[in-house]
Amino acid sequence: MFPSFQRFPAENRSVGSGWGVRRTCGKGESQCHVHVFVEPSWPAELGVFPDDNVADSLAHITGVSISRTAGGEGQSVSVRGLGPEYTLSTFNGRILATDGAGRDFAYDVLPSDVISGADVIKGAEAANTEGAIGGLVNLRSASPFDQRGQHGIVRVEGDRNQMSELDGYKFSGVYSNTFADDTFGVMLGLVYQERDARTDIAGNDGGWTRNADPTDESWLWGNAWGGSIDPNNNGVLDPEEYGLIGPGQFRVGSILEEKKRTAYTAKFEWRPTDNFRLVVDGLSTKLDSPQVGYQQSFYPLYAPGRWSNIQITDGIVTSFDMDNTDPEMRLNPELLNQTEYRVVETELYGVNAEWNVSDTLTLNADLYRSTSSRHSGGQDSYVVLRMNQPNVAHIELNGSYVPSVTVDFDDGRDLATGLANGEFSDGDFNTHYFSLAGDNIDDEITGAAFNGRWEADMGWLANVQFGVNYTDRKKSRDLINNALTGGADYYSGNYAINVGDLGGGVISNSFTLPNFMSEVSGNFPRSFLAFDIATYQAALAAYDGTPRPGGGTYNYADAAPVWNPLQSYRVTEETWAG
Known part of the structure; x- marks a missing residue:
């Protein structure tokens, strides 16, 4: 090489x-x-x-x-x-x-x-x-000439994650041989790997709510969503309420990944003399690594009349109830399905020649082609279903990584037990946020090089290196999403649909993951509901023609992802170096 x-x-x-x-x-x-x-x-x-x-x-x-x-x-x-x-x-x-x-x-x-x-x-x-x-x-x-003669090796590996109880394995093999009086060599390699992985996550992407503090120039306005947190409900930001902090949005969930990785390598090397070699080699890999994330998301952000029984410790709201009967004011737990479609194919092929012209002069020439492609356009999703059942909720900071949250529904069910026992169905949810995105990327590189080295050995001049390199690179990105047309919000707000009206089968089952958040204390739901994005999309498309609030009818095409020219591009790069 x-x-x-x-x-x-x-x-x-x-x-x-x-x-x-x-x-x-x-x-x-x-x-x-x-x-x-x-x-x-x-x-x-x-x-x-x-x-x-x-x-x-x-x-x-x-x-x-x-x-x-x-x-x-x-x-x-x-x-x-x-x-x-x-x-x-x-x-x-x-x-x-x-x-x-x-x-x-x-x-x-x-x-x-x-x-x-x-x-x-x-x-x-x-x-x-x-x-x-x-x-x-x-x-x-x-190189096959690293160890001359015929060699081969096969290796099988296995792994098991004792916490997630998921397995993986990898098979790899290499064959190498030199023959024709050690003038020709070949090396072939194969790798295949499958691995299941799980990543448990918790976060507060919405951040904390904090009142304005007129005595702090860095925090004069605050970030309270529905107005300043007002425990005494007098409509005035009192001095004791300056900089008051309360919980914002928080979520908990797990990302499941099924990773498959394949690679092929080949190298053919010809050394007819001691001063010349020709190498033709190639590499081809494919990574198939889809991810599905199941999460529960809670939005207890403050608004006047939304919180009651507020408890405060050292300037922080540590607990409160949410018992407002207004559907927009109560806590509506959300199910989130976040998928990432990632299939990458990468290839690299080339030919290289090296000639030792003399003891002091060596020349080298190389030509190669490298490509990579990943077509995920419109296949990454961030889809939310929102619960629609009347309830009373309690939020409490417990000193752990995740706040305690209990939700008791008017019909006698509670969120944690209901999720664990599969007591919830399609009719308990409305459609909500529906983001489909992803990009198609193609990268193509053609390169050529001619280089040399002359050993001068003149004391003050050790050697002279010279050469020229050429690279031609073409890269394209096509972003395909439904944010440009407002499709992500097409089925939310006033246009939300009871998922039960979509024909059933959107929510498939409830499940509990082994050892989920086992080191995290607190009282919060630790089970999930699974719903498949493809099934959900098909159900929404089948709902076409149904009257839509405000006039017209539902049309899935209006929510579907489209090419986004604002964040797509074509780049061509041609470089010479010497």
Whole structure:
């Protein structure tokens, strides 16, 4: 593949033939004398931990930090404290196409098994690939000539999360052989992985409600939704109410992910003489990683007449009741289904030739094609169903991560028990927020390079590196959502529909997750209702033609996602470097 001199000069790397701890110490000493800091990682280090993908492997390198997906796997890589958008990722010196809106590469598409090592370049140099402001991460693959002869390895791994009680497994195999008097080599690799993951979440996206404080210049206006919190109901912001804090929106739930990852690698290498080699290689990966999040959301935001029996401790509202009979004033618990459709296909193919013309002159030529595609347009959802039953609710801060919330319905049911026992059905809910979004991204890169190195060995002139690199990159993003047309609110507010009128079958079942929030105290519902987005969409479409409040009839097409030109683009980039 790419020779070390092309983009990573030998004098700027820690080079040695040893492995493991001794090599690690040696490379650290070598790096003290370089002006471009390179942090190599070798198989002895990369293989120590049961890494799921390349990002997890890179996390073992000094100066590298990663961000993780909801399932806990590494995804984005940052170098020297700069964000992933400033990090350029290459594979054997070739730029990897990305499935995101920018240049940053999502490493969870690559199983850790496809690489044999990695270099993290923490500085700039003319010989390196341009565009890496924060750092350059170059992943390296193995060569069949690393171990001559015929070799093969098959590995099967399994894992079980004792808390979520979910399983996963991974199969990987590599075959390598050199033949024809060690002039031809071939290496083939396969990785297949399935893993179920669960991430329990709690949050208060709506934040806290806080009254204005005329004595605090940084908080003169407050953020109370329905007016200042007014425990004595006199309609005046009294001094004892300055800066008073009360609970806002909060939610609790879990994200379930079924991850499937496949990768194929192949390398064919021809070395007819000691001074020439030709390499043809390819990499193809597919990540199929849909996520479904089930959450319960509560909006107890203050409004006059909405709270009663208010208890205050040290300037914080610690408990209150919600017993207003007005449907818009009572607490209406919400079911939230948030899905993320993520299927990414990444490919990289190339040919590389290296010729040692003499003991002092080496030439290298490379041609490659890299592509990535992810078509999620209109398939990511944020859908809310809102309970419609009269109730009395009690909210209380308990010193834990999640407030206690009890909801007693007029018909004798209560929220926590009803969810656990499957006592709620379609008729207990109205349609509410209905957001469909997602983007289609295609990234195509064609690159070519011709480089050389002349060993001058003149004392004052050690060597001369020269070359030219060409990159042609085309990237497109098509955002498809229903926010542009107001479709997300088409079935909410005055236009809400009783879900029971949609024909039934929208809400499928109730379920309880093992050990859900087991370390969190407090009295709040710990069971969920499942509803499928596709079934819900079909039911809404079947409701077409029914009279809609305010005139006209319901028409699902008016709520469906459409192409959003305001956040879509086509970018073409052509660069020459020498």
